[in-house]
Amino acid sequence: MLCGVKSRTGTAAVRVAVFLLVLVGLWALWEGYRALWEEAGWTRPFPVNATTMPHLHDIVGALFDPIREGEPLLARYMLDAALFTAKEAAVGFAIGATVGFLLGALIARFAVLQRGVMPYVVASQTIPILALAPIVVVGLGSVSIAGWTPTDWMRVAVIAAYLTFFPVTVNTVRGLRSADPAAVELMESYAAREGAVFWKLRVPAAMPYLFSAFKVAATASVVGAVIGELPSSIQDGLGGWIINFNQYYALDPENLWAVNVVAALLGISFFLAVVLVEKLVVHRAPEQLV
Secondary structure, eight states, X not given: OHHHHHHHHHHHHHHHHHHHHHHHHHHHHHHHHHHHHHHHTOOOSSOOOXXXXXXXXXXXXXXXXXXXXXXXXXXXXXXXXXXXXXXXXXXXXXHHHHHHXXXXXXXXXXXXXXXXXXXXXXXXXXXXXXXXXXHHHHHHTXXXXXXXXXXXXXXXXXXXXXXXXXXXXXXXXXXXXXXXXXXXXXXXXXXXXXXXXXXXXIHHHHHHHHHHHHHHHXXXXXXXXXXXXXXXXXXXXXXXXXXXXXXXXXXXXXXXXXXXXXXXXXHHHHHHHHHHHXXXXXXXXXXXXX
């Protein structure tokens, strides 16, 4: 048992070390690309200056500078914006994952749906999300059910759900159909009901597929939330800050890059949350995150 604990600790240490090495390597490539060509006077494959490729320390430093004199640090605004976008992404992820699982379960159960519904599911992902987002966000604003109208963030959550449901649907179908046929036949020979076969055999067999889809869907939900904020009037999320800083990119490019960094960190946190739940639910520590 002690050896097992040491082994897991050693593996975790190696993963952290590799992560840090990759991070340092990316930093070296970023800064080295600028410095090498500046010193040698070579012609770069693409132009680089303080606007197109600011120093990484300037990007990080922008988070700890106030936007205007006397106001809070940019990091404070980014934290509030990230939490707002996280709410939209989390709701969208929950809706999309639920719809994707239910739709995948129906397709796996009824073969006719594989031919009749799956082509439309695939076709739905060929529509450019930037073209669809304004239609959904603005269109849902005119919807009224018994006097109730979806709020702005709820409409954005729909976009997040749209990007979430597809990978969950596809992997649910594959996972439910991956159950051992011999085990299915054995349960049926004991007159097990279809519901028992589904929950006790097919769903456990589908867990690895489901969590692989959840990892993809979790990060996609953040992307969907940010994109959904762009055509809306929402200024509280990361999308609103992207539009704001984009107008002043020539003057303060570090601010826009800082928002992108925060959005990336938010997506990573969603991914890691799914990894944690996977370890708790599946009761095993996967060798790799993906």
